[in-house]
Amino acid sequence: MIKLDKVSKVFALEAGNFTALKENDIHIKKGEFIAIMGPSGSGKSTLLQLIGGLDVPTSGSITVDGVRLNELNEKQRTLFRRTKVGFVFQNYQLLPMMTVAENVGLSLLANKTASAEIGARVRELLRDVNLEGKESHFPAQLSGGQQQRVAIARALAMKPGLILADEPTGNLDRKNGESILKLLTRLNKDEHMTVVMVTHDRHAAETADRIIMIRDGEVVQEEGTGVEYMAHGLA
């Protein structure tokens, strides 16, 4: 499903070049639930942005669901993001002036879905995340956990095969965090979606099938949450 070969990302800064990711080889199978952990600044979000086609690597190749991202132009990458990937962020990134229904339906609208169809699909998506009846609310009228569920419904609108979640429980208390983790697990196990989740929280990471540890831009260790194994021999 996801294959990274020798992927590096170098940012050009005034003070000189900064290498955020160094020659990483990562393979993620279709239907896996992966957690990415590592210290602050180790390159986790950068990695997620490359996998999701939000940014391009400086060198190396990335293939997602048979699509070689390196070969896409800007327009094709936008289409890839819109149809193949559902993004979920720590701060939800909902549009505050739009209702819950409008937020969830945004990508359907961008993809020129008929408006009658959008209404029905939005209701179905909100039912899926347990937010029936909240269509006309604005994000500020919802709890953090509810807002994150709206963001997940929005991410699911185009039926992507892949969910990329960057600290999805980072702003939530334990109870709301648990409900988001349960929802991601259900999407993974029942809907067979591949989930890649960046998290600082060991407990959250253990809901995944496998944990990829990253340090100073390099994968240093992989461990199964059931059966442990070491990929690179470093703790």
Ligand SMILES: Nc1ncnc2c1ncn2[C@@H]1O[C@H](COP(=O)(O)OP(=O)(O)OP(=O)(O)O)[C@@H](O)[C@H]1O
């Ligand atoms: N657009 C950019 N320009 C320059 N440097 C960047 C850019 N994006 C990220 N970096 C740098 O790359 C490194 C990795 O950043 P990244 O956000 O991927 O880390 P992270 O592991 O997700 O951190 P955190 O856990 O704090 O969110 C950091 O040192 C960061 O400052």
